[in-house]
Amino acid sequence: xxxVTQSSRYLVKRTGEKVFLECVQDMDHExxxxxxQDPGLGLRLIYFxxxxxxxxxxDIPEGYSVSREKKERFSLILESASTNQTSMYLCASTxxxxxxxxxxxxxxxxxxx
Amino acid sequence: GDSVTQxxxxxxxxxxxxxxINCTYTATGYPSLFWYVQYPGEGLQLLLKATKADDxxxxxxxxxxxxxxxxxxxxxxxxVQVSDSAVYFCALSGTGNNRKLIWGLGTSLxxxx
Numbered sequence: 001x002x003x004v005t006q007s008s009r010y011l012v013k014r015t016g017e018k019v020f021l022e023c024v025q026d027m028d029h030e031x032x033x034x035x036x037q038d039p040g041l042g043l044r045l046i047y048f049x050x051x052x053x054x055x056x057x058x059d060i061p062e063g064y065s066v067s068r069e070k071k072e073r074f075s076l077i078l079e080s081a082s083t084n085q086t087s088m089y090l091c092a093s094t095x096x097x098x099x100x101x102x103x104x105x106x107x108x109x110x111x112x113x
Numbered sequence: 114g115d116s117v118t119q120x121x122x123x124x125x126x127x128x129x130x131x132x133x134i135n136c137t138y139t140a141t142g143y144p145s146l147f148w149y150v151q152y153p154g155e156g157l158q159l160l161l162k163a164t165k166a167d168d169x170x171x172x173x174x175x176x177x178x179x180x181x182x183x184x185x186x187x188x189x190x191x192x193v194q195v196s197d198s199a200v201y202f203c204a205l206s207g208t209g210n211n212r213k214l215i216w217g218l219g220t221s222l223x224x225x226x
Contacts, residue, residue, distance in 0.1 A: 004156070031212050042218035043157075043202070050212060058213070090156055099212040100145055100204075104156030 003027070004105035006091055012111045019078040021108050023091030029103070030096040032074035034058075034066065037088040037107070049074055050096075081112045115140045119203050119217035126193055126224050134188040134220045136177075136203035144205040146170075146179050146186040147214065151200045160188075160201070193224045 007022035023032065033048040035058075045058030047066040055066050063085060067075045074093075078085055088109050092102040120135040138146065145164045149157040161170030166181035175190045188201060203217040 040218070043216045045213060048212065092156075094212065100147065100206045100214055101159055101162070102149075102157070102214065104158065106154070106156050 004091055004093055004103050006089075006105040006108050008108050009106060010109050010111075012113065013078075013081050014113055015082060017078075017081050017112075019081045019110065019112075021076040021078075021089055021091075021110070023074045023076070023093075023105055024072055025093040025103070026072065027093070027095075027103075028071065029093035030071070031094040031099060032068065033092040033094075033102065034064075034074065034076045035090045035092065036060070037090055043090065046076065081110075083112050086110060086112045115144070115205060115207060115215045117203050117205055117215055117217040119201075119220050122200075122219075122221035124220060124222045126222070128195055128224055128226050129192045130224075132188070132190040132193045132197070132222070134201055134203075134222070136186045136188065136217060138184050138186065138203075138205050138215075140184075140205055140215075144207075144215075146177070147204045147206075148175070148177055148186070148188050149202040149204060151202065151219070153199070157202060193222070195224045195226050198222055198224045 004025045034046040035043045049055045049068040065077045091105040116139045147162045148160040150160045151157045161172040163170040163179035169178045177188045200219045202219045204214040207213040
């Protein structure tokens with residue numbers, strides 16, 4: 001079974017802090033994604049990566065950056081956390097050959113105070 | 114642009130009731146269609162998919178048929194269980210080879226014993 005793990009289930013940070021959310025997948029998937037999930041807004045894509053060191057902006061990249069130094073790990077960085085970044089963050093991965101069958105991690109609920 | 118519209122929730126049913134969650138889409142080209150499910154406290158997981166018109170996807174007693182003439186992909190189950198309580202997301206594959214999914218907003222289902 002594919003396993004996608006995220007570094008924390010719950011995280012509380014202060015406004016202005018730099019925040020790192022880590023995602024690791026164990027099935028050699030080429031593509032990895034970061035979403036945020038908010039009530040009434042569904043899933044919104046922040047960034048995705050289709051190869052090591054490659055990244056593409058999603059629909060809401062402002063205020064975020066990403067890093068993919070190794071194939072199995074995709075990090076989401078909030079350079080200076082703000083209260084409007086309080087949300088559930090979901091990581092997902094897919095095989096190149098099945099690019100739309102996404103495997104999700106359990107999510108990180110981030111609260112910025 | 115491409116989009117997915119799902120019926121609004123929450124949907125509340127009694128155990129053994131028939132379930133329909135409506136999903137319609139707008140797309141150029143010939144997308145694949147997906148239903149994902151998110152159980153409480155978990156990430157999303159793929160429930161079923163259909164890759165071309167008139168295909169029927171099925172899994173765990175759920176079914177959905179890709180209807181090009183009505184641009185729909187409604188999710189159905191003949192007899193729901195309490196364990197089906199979750200949020201259900203309809204999605205379609207983006208145009209081109211961009212590996213992105215276009216998501217509906219999700220429909221929450223609560224099944225009472």
